[in-house]
Amino acid sequence: MQNRLTIKNHADESAAKNNETTVFDLLRLFVGRKRLIGAVTLAVMMLTAVAVIFIPNRYRSVATILPSDTSKKVSALQSLADLTGMPSTETGPSQLYPTILSSQAIQSTVLEKRFGFSHDGKQFDLTLAEYFGLDNPDLLRGKLAAISRISADKKTGVVTLSVETTMPELSQAVAGQYLAQLEDFNRHQRRSQARENADYLDRQMAQTKTELETAEDELQVFRQYNSDWPVSNDAGLVKELSRLQRAVEVKTQTYLYLSREYESAQLEAQKDIPIVSILDQPSLPTVKSGPYRSIIVLLAGGVALLGTLFFLALSAALSGRLPGPHQPSWNDLRRETVQAFPRVTRLAGRLRREKSQPALVDD
DSSP: OHHHHHHHHHHHHHHHHHHOOOHHHHHHHHHHTHHHHHHHHHHHHHHHHHHHHTSOOBEEEEEEEEOOOOOHHHHHHHHHHHHHTOOOOOOOGGGGHHHHHTSHHHHHHHHHOOEEEEETTEEEEEOHHHHHTOOOHHHHHHHHHHHEEEEEOTTTOOEEEEEEESSHHHHHHHHHHHHHHHHHIIIIIOOOHHHHHHHHHHHHHHHHHHHHHHHHHHHHHHHHHOTTTTTOOOHHHHHHHHHHHHHHHHHHHHHHHHHHHHHHHHHHHHHHSOOOEEEEOOOOOOSOOBOOHHHHHHHHHHHHHHHHHHHHHHHHHHHTOSOOTTHHHHHHHHHHHHHHOHHHHHHHHHHHHHHHHHHHHHO
């Protein structure tokens, strides 16, 4: 009894091994259909090559910005943070450059700008909305973000800006406009504590000047109506004169003090303005940055080759021409497919028979 079981197990193992699909089975299948594989791969590569010919060349203009010097306060806080092992919460001016350049305000200004340039011997004067052929602001900002690359090196702080379009001079002009808007934002829109202090002192100076002029007018009127005040012994007159003179003196001292503080605050505000230090101005590209047509064609050929091999292996497994341990499952799936789609199955069978008839006649 034990010998029979042993013989049966060996027979089952031999049958399973005979039903296993090996690499050699797949290779024989692929070699037998090498013409089909080659034809499909070559056709896809040729179609891809024709398609990429119509893709216009792209040109990338690149500019680099050096990091701005931080203030003494930021440096002191950074040093203290390094000594205590705590992360510093202060942000250097240039660390905000990528965020500023990517903001909607900068993008909207760049999109509204008209660019005059030449390309292929023709003069152009257009906006990016006309270049993209769009009117929707959100779509335009998305298109502008797609052709722009803004990055900052974490170690050196150098900011790299690049713009890629189908026209070299347009790429350079758009990159230059980015830098111009960054400079304008730093000088006129960016607010600092020193700038806020200077604006406050300016308002206080204007108010104190008005009060000083009022006090001076009151003193002048009093002297005009009391022309004998130098020799007068009237205690009330002397008291009122002293009050008016004291008011003028106090307002004068206050105005002089605010003037000095305002000048100092203006100097501090100028120091707080980060200067955009451009290392490399936007370049005029002379060599295309894309598309890489040969790589695209090779990738398309590789995808077509793998897809054809997968289709042949799956088709052979479903049709029963490829042995394997799951062949009964494949047969059940094929039978259920025939039952689920009878019309399609009959049509496919009729096409196969019509295709095989000429070969039989020739034989």
